[in-house]
Amino acid sequence: xxxxxxxxxxxxxxxxxxxxxxxxxxxxxxxxxxxxxxxxxxxxxxxxxxxxxxxxxxxxxxxxxxxxxxxxxxxxxxxxxxxxxxxxxxxxxxxxxxxxxxxxxxxxxxxxxxxxxxxxxxxxxxxxxxxxxxxxxxxxxxxxxxxxxxxxxxxxxxxxxxxxxxxxxxxxxxxxxxxxxxxxxxxxxxxxxxxxxxxxxxxxxxxxxxxxxxxxxxxxxxxxxxxxxxxxx
Amino acid sequence: xxxxxxxxxxxxxxxxxxxxxxxxxxxxxxxxxxxxxxxxxxxxxxxxxxxxxxxxxxxxxxxxxxxxxxxxxxxxxxxxxxxxxxxxxxxxxxxxxxxxxxxxxxxxxxxxxxxxxxxxxxxxxxxxxxxxxxxxxxxxxxxxxxxxxxxxxxxxxxxxxxxxxxxxxxxxxxxxxxxxxxxxxxxxxxxx
Numbered sequence: 001x002x003x004x005x006x007x008x009x010x011x012x013x014x015x016x017x018x019x020x021x022x023x024x025x026x027x028x029x030x031x032x033x034x035x036x037x038x039x040x041x042x043x044x045x046x047x048x049x050x051x052x053x054x055x056x057x058x059x060x061x062x063x064x065x066x067x068x069x070x071x072x073x074x075x076x077x078x079x080x081x082x083x084x085x086x087x088x089x090x091x092x093x094x095x096x097x098x099x100x101x102x103x104x105x106x107x108x109x110x111x112x113x114x115x116x117x118x119x120x121x122x123x124x125x126x127x128x129x130x131x132x133x134x135x136x137x138x139x140x141x142x143x144x145x146x147x148x149x150x151x152x153x154x155x156x157x158x159x160x161x162x163x164x165x166x167x168x169x170x171x172x173x174x175x176x177x178x179x180x181x182x183x184x185x186x187x188x189x190x191x192x193x194x195x196x197x198x199x200x201x202x203x204x205x206x207x208x209x210x211x212x213x214x215x216x217x218x219x220x221x222x223x224x225x226x227x228x229x230x231x232x233x
Numbered sequence: 234x235x236x237x238x239x240x241x242x243x244x245x246x247x248x249x250x251x252x253x254x255x256x257x258x259x260x261x262x263x264x265x266x267x268x269x270x271x272x273x274x275x276x277x278x279x280x281x282x283x284x285x286x287x288x289x290x291x292x293x294x295x296x297x298x299x300x301x302x303x304x305x306x307x308x309x310x311x312x313x314x315x316x317x318x319x320x321x322x323x324x325x326x327x328x329x330x331x332x333x334x335x336x337x338x339x340x341x342x343x344x345x346x347x348x349x350x351x352x353x354x355x356x357x358x359x360x361x362x363x364x365x366x367x368x369x370x371x372x373x374x375x376x377x378x379x380x381x382x383x384x385x386x387x388x389x390x391x392x393x394x395x396x397x398x399x400x401x402x403x404x405x406x407x408x409x410x411x412x413x414x415x416x417x418x419x420x421x422x423x424x425x
Contacts, residue, residue: 014409017315018380019277019322020387026322047315048307049362049416053381054314059268060275066285067263070292074256188297190254 004032004039013043017050068210072160072177075187075195120146124202124225128153134223135178137163137202139189147178147185153206153222156180161222162211163187166201177211178204201226240265244309245302252300259296266310267292270317277321277384287324291317325384365415373408376401 004012012029015021021029033039120138127133136148147163161180164172173195178185189196203224205217212218244265250258267288274284274291294316305312366374372394379385379393387405391398 010413011406011409014413015405017318018377018405018409019318019384020380020390020405022322022386044305044307048311049412050381051311051314051318052308052362054269054273054318055310057269057272057276057382060272061268062271062285062288066267066271066288066292067260069289070263070296073289073293074259074296188254 003036006038006042009039009042010046013039013046014050016043017046065210069177072162072174072211073185073187075176075189122227122229124227126202126204126223126225128223135204135225137225139196143188143190145175145187145189147187149178149180149182149185152180152182153204156206156222158209159219160207160209160211162205162207162217164203164205164217165196165199166203166224168198168200172203172217174212174215175202177207199227241308241310244313248295248299248302248309248312251296252302259299262295263292266313269310270313273314274317274321276382277318278325283324284321287317287320291320294320322384361416361419362412365412365419368415369408369411373404373411376404377408377412380405 012021012025013033016026016029033043120140122139124137125133126135126137132151134149134151134153136150137145138148139145153161160177163175163178165175166172175187175189175195178187201224203217204222205212206219206222207217208219244262247258247262247265251262270291271284271288274287275281278284278287291313295313302309302312307315366377369377375394376390379390385393387402388398390396390405391401394401396404
Protein backbone atom coordinates (compact mmCIF):
# COMPACT_ATOMS: atom_id res chain seq x y z
CA UNK A 1 0.00 0.00 0.00
CA UNK A 2 1.32 3.42 -0.91
CA UNK A 3 2.30 5.49 2.09
CA UNK A 4 0.47 8.77 2.59
CA UNK A 5 2.50 11.94 2.91
CA UNK A 6 2.14 13.50 6.39
CA UNK A 7 0.20 16.42 4.94
CA UNK A 8 -2.28 14.18 3.17
CA UNK A 9 -2.56 11.94 6.22
CA UNK A 10 -3.35 15.01 8.35
CA UNK A 11 -5.91 16.29 5.85
CA UNK A 12 -7.69 12.93 5.64
CA UNK A 13 -7.49 12.24 9.38
CA UNK A 14 -8.93 15.66 10.19
CA UNK A 15 -11.89 15.21 7.84
CA UNK A 16 -12.36 11.66 9.13
CA UNK A 17 -12.72 12.90 12.70
CA UNK A 18 -14.74 15.95 11.66
CA UNK A 19 -17.08 13.56 9.84
CA UNK A 20 -16.89 14.96 6.33
CA UNK A 21 -14.93 11.95 5.04
CA UNK A 22 -17.68 9.49 4.12
CA UNK A 23 -18.53 6.28 2.37
CA UNK A 24 -15.86 4.36 0.52
CA UNK A 25 -13.17 6.96 1.18
CA UNK A 26 -13.89 6.73 4.90
CA UNK A 27 -13.59 2.90 4.77
CA UNK A 28 -10.35 3.11 2.81
CA UNK A 29 -8.84 5.54 5.27
CA UNK A 30 -9.73 3.18 8.13
CA UNK A 31 -7.92 0.38 6.33
CA UNK A 32 -4.85 2.56 5.78
CA UNK A 33 -4.82 3.74 9.41
CA UNK A 34 -5.10 0.16 10.63
CA UNK A 35 -2.08 -0.85 8.57
CA UNK A 36 0.12 2.22 9.03
CA UNK A 37 1.20 3.20 12.53
CA UNK A 38 2.23 6.70 11.44
CA UNK A 39 -1.23 7.37 9.98
CA UNK A 40 -2.85 5.83 13.07
CA UNK A 41 -0.82 8.23 15.23
CA UNK A 42 -1.98 11.23 13.20
CA UNK A 43 -5.59 10.01 13.37
CA UNK A 44 -5.34 9.68 17.14
CA UNK A 45 -3.99 13.22 17.44
CA UNK A 46 -6.99 14.56 15.55
CA UNK A 47 -9.37 12.48 17.63
CA UNK A 48 -7.81 13.84 20.80
CA UNK A 49 -7.95 17.37 19.40
CA UNK A 50 -11.51 17.51 18.05
CA UNK A 51 -13.57 14.85 19.84
CA UNK A 52 -13.55 16.66 23.23
CA UNK A 53 -15.79 19.28 21.56
CA UNK A 54 -18.58 16.75 22.12
CA UNK A 55 -18.21 17.40 25.87
CA UNK A 56 -20.06 20.65 25.41
CA UNK A 57 -23.24 19.00 24.17
CA UNK A 58 -26.31 19.10 26.41
CA UNK A 59 -26.95 15.52 27.64
CA UNK A 60 -30.14 13.69 26.65
CA UNK A 61 -31.12 10.74 28.88
CA UNK A 62 -31.62 7.63 26.75
CA UNK A 63 -34.72 5.49 27.41
CA UNK A 64 -34.30 2.55 29.80
CA UNK A 65 -34.81 0.03 27.00
CA UNK A 66 -31.36 0.85 25.61
CA UNK A 67 -29.58 -0.37 28.72
CA UNK A 68 -31.87 -3.38 28.89
CA UNK A 69 -30.94 -4.30 25.33
CA UNK A 70 -27.24 -3.84 26.07
CA UNK A 71 -27.51 -6.07 29.14
CA UNK A 72 -29.34 -8.68 27.11
CA UNK A 73 -26.61 -8.68 24.51
CA UNK A 74 -23.69 -8.93 26.90
CA UNK A 75 -25.36 -11.46 29.20
CA UNK A 76 -27.09 -10.96 32.52
CA UNK A 77 -25.38 -10.04 35.76
CA UNK A 78 -24.35 -13.18 37.60
CA UNK A 79 -26.44 -13.91 40.64
CA UNK A 80 -28.92 -11.20 39.65
CA UNK A 81 -31.74 -13.52 38.75
CA UNK A 82 -33.78 -15.33 41.34
CA UNK A 83 -34.57 -18.99 40.77
CA UNK A 84 -38.02 -19.39 39.26
CA UNK A 85 -40.09 -22.51 38.87
CA UNK A 86 -39.83 -23.94 35.35
CA UNK A 87 -42.48 -22.73 32.96
CA UNK A 88 -44.29 -25.95 32.27
CA UNK A 89 -45.57 -24.86 28.87
CA UNK A 90 -42.04 -24.09 27.90
CA UNK A 91 -40.87 -27.54 28.87
CA UNK A 92 -43.73 -29.19 27.02
CA UNK A 93 -42.81 -27.23 23.93
CA UNK A 94 -39.22 -28.19 24.28
CA UNK A 95 -40.10 -31.84 24.71
CA UNK A 96 -42.00 -31.73 21.47
CA UNK A 97 -39.20 -30.06 19.61
CA UNK A 98 -36.04 -31.81 20.68
CA UNK A 99 -36.05 -34.76 18.36
CA UNK A 100 -33.26 -37.07 17.46
CA UNK A 101 -32.90 -35.21 14.20
CA UNK A 102 -31.03 -32.41 15.93
CA UNK A 103 -28.17 -34.73 16.77
CA UNK A 104 -27.92 -35.80 13.16
CA UNK A 105 -27.82 -32.19 12.05
CA UNK A 106 -25.02 -31.41 14.47
CA UNK A 107 -22.80 -33.81 12.57
CA UNK A 108 -23.85 -32.33 9.26
CA UNK A 109 -23.05 -28.81 10.41
CA UNK A 110 -19.73 -29.40 12.09
CA UNK A 111 -17.90 -28.87 8.84
CA UNK A 112 -19.88 -25.72 8.20
CA UNK A 113 -19.18 -23.77 11.35
CA UNK A 114 -16.04 -21.62 11.03
CA UNK A 115 -13.60 -21.86 13.91
CA UNK A 116 -12.28 -18.46 14.85
CA UNK A 117 -10.71 -19.75 18.04
CA UNK A 118 -9.93 -23.35 17.24
CA UNK A 119 -12.34 -26.23 17.48
CA UNK A 120 -15.52 -25.37 19.35
CA UNK A 121 -16.04 -26.96 22.74
CA UNK A 122 -19.58 -27.82 21.75
CA UNK A 123 -22.04 -27.20 18.99
CA UNK A 124 -25.81 -27.09 18.99
CA UNK A 125 -28.03 -26.72 15.96
CA UNK A 126 -31.31 -24.99 16.69
CA UNK A 127 -34.10 -26.49 14.63
CA UNK A 128 -37.73 -25.51 14.26
CA UNK A 129 -40.63 -27.95 14.67
CA UNK A 130 -40.48 -28.63 10.93
CA UNK A 131 -36.87 -29.78 11.48
CA UNK A 132 -35.36 -26.93 9.49
CA UNK A 133 -32.08 -25.65 10.95
CA UNK A 134 -32.12 -21.95 11.85
CA UNK A 135 -29.08 -21.39 14.03
CA UNK A 136 -25.73 -22.99 14.67
CA UNK A 137 -24.46 -22.23 18.16
CA UNK A 138 -20.87 -22.99 19.08
CA UNK A 139 -18.77 -22.39 22.19
CA UNK A 140 -15.20 -21.24 21.65
CA UNK A 141 -12.37 -20.91 24.11
CA UNK A 142 -11.90 -19.04 26.20
CA UNK A 143 -15.31 -17.44 26.62
CA UNK A 144 -17.13 -16.83 23.36
CA UNK A 145 -20.46 -18.34 22.47
CA UNK A 146 -21.22 -17.72 18.84
CA UNK A 147 -24.81 -17.82 17.65
CA UNK A 148 -24.88 -17.96 13.88
CA UNK A 149 -28.23 -17.36 12.23
CA UNK A 150 -28.33 -19.41 9.04
CA UNK A 151 -32.05 -19.07 8.40
CA UNK A 152 -33.90 -16.21 10.10
CA UNK A 153 -37.33 -16.93 11.51
CA UNK A 154 -40.15 -15.05 9.85
CA UNK A 155 -42.95 -13.25 11.64
CA UNK A 156 -40.76 -11.95 14.46
CA UNK A 157 -41.03 -8.25 13.62
CA UNK A 158 -41.08 -6.01 16.64
CA UNK A 159 -40.15 -8.81 19.00
CA UNK A 160 -36.89 -10.16 20.38
CA UNK A 161 -35.36 -13.60 20.18
CA UNK A 162 -34.00 -14.85 23.48
CA UNK A 163 -31.53 -17.68 23.93
CA UNK A 164 -32.00 -20.12 26.81
CA UNK A 165 -29.89 -22.82 28.37
CA UNK A 166 -31.89 -25.88 29.30
CA UNK A 167 -30.06 -27.56 32.15
CA UNK A 168 -30.48 -31.23 32.97
CA UNK A 169 -32.52 -30.14 35.98
CA UNK A 170 -34.14 -26.86 36.90
CA UNK A 171 -35.39 -23.80 35.12
CA UNK A 172 -34.14 -22.43 31.80
CA UNK A 173 -31.46 -19.78 32.12
CA UNK A 174 -31.31 -16.84 29.76
CA UNK A 175 -28.12 -16.14 27.84
CA UNK A 176 -29.53 -12.94 26.39
CA UNK A 177 -31.00 -11.76 23.14
CA UNK A 178 -29.77 -12.90 19.76
CA UNK A 179 -30.11 -11.44 16.31
CA UNK A 180 -32.56 -12.89 13.81
CA UNK A 181 -30.63 -11.64 10.80
CA UNK A 182 -28.11 -13.78 8.91
CA UNK A 183 -24.82 -13.44 10.76
CA UNK A 184 -23.40 -13.87 14.21
CA UNK A 185 -24.28 -12.81 17.71
CA UNK A 186 -21.33 -13.33 20.03
CA UNK A 187 -22.01 -13.69 23.74
CA UNK A 188 -19.24 -13.65 26.31
CA UNK A 189 -19.56 -16.47 28.80
CA UNK A 190 -16.86 -16.79 31.42
CA UNK A 191 -15.44 -20.26 32.02
CA UNK A 192 -17.43 -21.80 34.85
CA UNK A 193 -20.39 -19.47 34.31
CA UNK A 194 -23.20 -21.03 36.38
CA UNK A 195 -25.72 -20.37 33.61
CA UNK A 196 -24.21 -23.05 31.40
CA UNK A 197 -23.58 -25.63 34.14
CA UNK A 198 -25.12 -29.01 33.30
CA UNK A 199 -26.44 -27.61 30.06
CA UNK A 200 -28.35 -30.15 28.08
CA UNK A 201 -29.78 -28.12 25.23
CA UNK A 202 -30.30 -24.60 23.95
CA UNK A 203 -33.58 -23.06 22.88
CA UNK A 204 -34.84 -19.86 21.30
CA UNK A 205 -38.07 -18.22 22.41
CA UNK A 206 -39.96 -15.25 20.98
CA UNK A 207 -40.20 -12.48 23.55
CA UNK A 208 -41.38 -8.88 23.87
CA UNK A 209 -38.86 -6.29 22.67
CA UNK A 210 -35.93 -6.28 25.05
CA UNK A 211 -36.50 -9.82 26.23
CA UNK A 212 -38.60 -11.75 28.68
CA UNK A 213 -39.86 -9.53 31.48
CA UNK A 214 -40.08 -12.47 33.88
CA UNK A 215 -36.61 -13.96 33.47
CA UNK A 216 -38.29 -17.10 32.21
CA UNK A 217 -39.49 -17.80 28.67
CA UNK A 218 -42.87 -16.20 28.06
CA UNK A 219 -43.32 -16.52 24.33
CA UNK A 220 -43.50 -19.48 21.99
CA UNK A 221 -40.40 -21.62 21.60
CA UNK A 222 -39.20 -21.19 18.04
CA UNK A 223 -36.65 -23.95 18.10
CA UNK A 224 -34.14 -25.89 20.12
CA UNK A 225 -31.10 -28.10 19.80
CA UNK A 226 -29.22 -30.52 21.99
CA UNK A 227 -25.64 -29.71 22.89
CA UNK A 228 -23.12 -31.97 21.23
CA UNK A 229 -19.54 -31.87 22.57
CA UNK A 230 -17.25 -31.57 19.61
CA UNK A 231 -13.80 -31.40 21.17
CA UNK A 232 -11.70 -34.20 19.75
CA UNK A 233 -10.50 -36.49 22.52
CA UNK B 234 -7.09 17.84 40.62
CA UNK B 235 -10.04 19.70 39.22
CA UNK B 236 -13.39 17.96 39.28
CA UNK B 237 -13.40 17.18 35.52
CA UNK B 238 -10.04 15.44 36.02
CA UNK B 239 -11.60 13.43 38.82
CA UNK B 240 -14.54 12.55 36.58
CA UNK B 241 -12.18 11.36 33.85
CA UNK B 242 -10.15 9.35 36.36
CA UNK B 243 -13.35 7.74 37.59
CA UNK B 244 -14.40 6.85 34.03
CA UNK B 245 -10.95 5.39 33.36
CA UNK B 246 -11.23 3.26 36.48
CA UNK B 247 -14.69 2.04 35.50
CA UNK B 248 -13.47 1.20 32.01
CA UNK B 249 -10.53 -0.74 33.42
CA UNK B 250 -12.85 -2.73 35.68
CA UNK B 251 -15.28 -3.34 32.83
CA UNK B 252 -12.31 -4.66 30.86
CA UNK B 253 -11.91 -7.31 33.55
CA UNK B 254 -15.55 -8.30 33.16
CA UNK B 255 -16.96 -6.25 36.04
CA UNK B 256 -20.60 -5.74 35.11
CA UNK B 257 -21.41 -3.37 37.97
CA UNK B 258 -18.60 -1.06 36.88
CA UNK B 259 -19.90 -1.21 33.33
CA UNK B 260 -23.41 -0.31 34.50
CA UNK B 261 -22.00 2.68 36.38
CA UNK B 262 -20.00 3.68 33.32
CA UNK B 263 -23.19 3.60 31.25
CA UNK B 264 -25.08 5.70 33.77
CA UNK B 265 -22.32 8.29 33.80
CA UNK B 266 -21.56 8.47 30.09
CA UNK B 267 -24.67 7.46 28.15
CA UNK B 268 -26.70 10.73 28.30
CA UNK B 269 -23.96 12.78 26.67
CA UNK B 270 -23.14 10.07 24.14
CA UNK B 271 -26.83 9.68 23.29
CA UNK B 272 -26.99 13.41 22.62
CA UNK B 273 -23.89 13.19 20.43
CA UNK B 274 -25.48 10.49 18.29
CA UNK B 275 -28.92 12.12 18.22
CA UNK B 276 -27.46 15.27 16.71
CA UNK B 277 -25.84 13.30 13.90
CA UNK B 278 -28.44 10.63 13.05
CA UNK B 279 -31.48 12.81 13.97
CA UNK B 280 -33.78 9.86 14.59
CA UNK B 281 -34.32 8.65 18.13
CA UNK B 282 -34.62 5.01 17.18
CA UNK B 283 -31.43 5.10 15.14
CA UNK B 284 -29.61 6.92 17.94
CA UNK B 285 -30.80 4.28 20.41
CA UNK B 286 -29.40 1.56 18.16
CA UNK B 287 -26.11 3.44 17.84
CA UNK B 288 -25.88 3.81 21.62
CA UNK B 289 -26.66 0.13 22.12
CA UNK B 290 -24.10 -1.05 19.56
CA UNK B 291 -21.51 1.39 20.87
CA UNK B 292 -21.81 0.21 24.46
CA UNK B 293 -21.68 -3.44 23.43
CA UNK B 294 -18.48 -2.51 21.59
CA UNK B 295 -17.18 -0.56 24.61
CA UNK B 296 -17.82 -3.63 26.79
CA UNK B 297 -15.98 -5.89 24.36
CA UNK B 298 -13.04 -3.55 23.91
CA UNK B 299 -12.82 -2.04 27.39
CA UNK B 300 -9.68 -4.09 28.03
CA UNK B 301 -8.02 -2.38 25.04
CA UNK B 302 -8.71 1.10 26.38
CA UNK B 303 -5.61 1.21 28.59
CA UNK B 304 -3.40 1.18 25.49
CA UNK B 305 -5.16 4.15 23.96
CA UNK B 306 -3.86 6.91 26.24
CA UNK B 307 -6.83 9.12 25.35
CA UNK B 308 -9.28 10.57 27.84
CA UNK B 309 -12.00 7.93 28.45
CA UNK B 310 -14.75 10.32 27.35
CA UNK B 311 -12.85 10.96 24.10
CA UNK B 312 -12.36 7.26 23.47
CA UNK B 313 -16.05 6.53 23.98
CA UNK B 314 -17.25 9.58 22.04
CA UNK B 315 -15.09 8.54 19.08
CA UNK B 316 -16.76 5.12 19.08
CA UNK B 317 -20.24 6.68 19.16
CA UNK B 318 -19.41 9.29 16.52
CA UNK B 319 -17.93 6.72 14.14
CA UNK B 320 -20.90 4.42 14.58
CA UNK B 321 -23.30 7.33 14.03
CA UNK B 322 -21.51 8.41 10.87
CA UNK B 323 -21.57 4.82 9.65
CA UNK B 324 -25.32 4.36 10.01
CA UNK B 325 -26.58 7.77 9.00
CA UNK B 326 -28.30 7.76 5.63
CA UNK B 327 -29.61 11.07 4.51
CA UNK B 328 -30.51 12.22 1.05
CA UNK B 329 -31.99 15.58 1.77
CA UNK B 330 -31.41 18.63 -0.31
CA UNK B 331 -31.92 20.90 2.66
CA UNK B 332 -30.41 19.55 5.86
CA UNK B 333 -32.63 19.95 8.86
CA UNK B 334 -30.31 21.44 11.44
CA UNK B 335 -30.47 23.98 14.16
CA UNK B 336 -27.41 25.99 14.92
CA UNK B 337 -27.17 25.03 18.57
CA UNK B 338 -23.97 23.14 17.93
CA UNK B 339 -22.47 26.08 16.15
CA UNK B 340 -23.52 28.33 18.99
CA UNK B 341 -21.93 25.97 21.49
CA UNK B 342 -18.73 26.02 19.56
CA UNK B 343 -18.66 29.79 19.40
CA UNK B 344 -19.47 30.06 23.10
CA UNK B 345 -16.75 27.66 23.93
CA UNK B 346 -14.22 29.46 21.80
CA UNK B 347 -15.16 32.77 23.36
CA UNK B 348 -15.15 31.65 26.96
CA UNK B 349 -13.29 28.47 27.75
CA UNK B 350 -15.25 27.04 30.63
CA UNK B 351 -15.12 23.99 32.83
CA UNK B 352 -15.17 21.72 29.78
CA UNK B 353 -12.14 23.41 28.37
CA UNK B 354 -10.41 23.13 31.70
CA UNK B 355 -11.27 19.46 31.73
CA UNK B 356 -8.83 18.99 28.89
CA UNK B 357 -5.55 18.43 30.58
CA UNK B 358 -2.35 20.41 29.96
CA UNK B 359 -4.13 23.55 28.84
CA UNK B 360 -5.68 22.12 25.70
CA UNK B 361 -5.88 24.99 23.30
CA UNK B 362 -8.65 23.83 20.98
CA UNK B 363 -11.04 26.55 22.13
CA UNK B 364 -8.51 29.27 21.49
CA UNK B 365 -7.51 27.78 18.14
CA UNK B 366 -11.15 27.61 17.04
CA UNK B 367 -11.47 31.25 17.98
CA UNK B 368 -8.64 32.06 15.59
CA UNK B 369 -10.68 30.74 12.66
CA UNK B 370 -12.75 33.00 10.48
CA UNK B 371 -16.44 32.91 11.31
CA UNK B 372 -17.38 30.92 8.21
CA UNK B 373 -14.64 28.40 8.85
CA UNK B 374 -15.77 27.97 12.43
CA UNK B 375 -19.33 27.51 11.22
CA UNK B 376 -18.52 24.66 8.80
CA UNK B 377 -16.46 22.92 11.49
CA UNK B 378 -19.34 23.14 13.95
CA UNK B 379 -22.01 22.02 11.48
CA UNK B 380 -19.93 19.07 10.31
CA UNK B 381 -18.82 18.03 13.78
CA UNK B 382 -22.06 18.42 15.71
CA UNK B 383 -24.61 17.65 13.01
CA UNK B 384 -22.65 15.26 10.83
CA UNK B 385 -23.22 17.30 7.68
CA UNK B 386 -21.41 16.14 4.55
CA UNK B 387 -19.77 18.59 2.17
CA UNK B 388 -22.89 18.71 -0.03
CA UNK B 389 -25.18 19.14 2.96
CA UNK B 390 -23.00 21.97 4.20
CA UNK B 391 -23.24 23.57 0.76
CA UNK B 392 -27.03 23.22 0.74
CA UNK B 393 -27.39 24.52 4.28
CA UNK B 394 -25.12 27.51 3.78
CA UNK B 395 -26.25 28.12 0.19
CA UNK B 396 -22.69 28.21 -0.99
CA UNK B 397 -21.05 26.38 -3.90
CA UNK B 398 -19.70 22.93 -3.00
CA UNK B 399 -16.14 23.90 -3.93
CA UNK B 400 -16.24 26.91 -1.62
CA UNK B 401 -17.45 24.82 1.27
CA UNK B 402 -14.77 22.19 0.70
CA UNK B 403 -12.17 24.94 0.71
CA UNK B 404 -13.53 26.34 3.99
CA UNK B 405 -13.33 22.91 5.60
CA UNK B 406 -9.84 22.24 4.32
CA UNK B 407 -8.50 25.64 5.34
CA UNK B 408 -10.18 25.53 8.74
CA UNK B 409 -8.57 22.18 9.51
CA UNK B 410 -5.16 23.30 8.19
CA UNK B 411 -5.31 26.37 10.43
CA UNK B 412 -6.35 24.29 13.39
CA UNK B 413 -3.43 21.99 12.73
CA UNK B 414 -1.01 24.90 12.63
CA UNK B 415 -2.43 26.41 15.77
CA UNK B 416 -2.50 23.16 17.72
CA UNK B 417 1.02 22.27 16.59
CA UNK B 418 2.30 25.66 17.64
CA UNK B 419 0.85 25.06 21.07
CA UNK B 420 2.46 21.69 21.53
CA UNK B 421 5.98 22.92 21.94
CA UNK B 422 8.39 20.28 20.79
CA UNK B 423 5.74 18.00 19.31
CA UNK B 424 6.36 16.76 15.80
CA UNK B 425 4.26 18.40 13.10
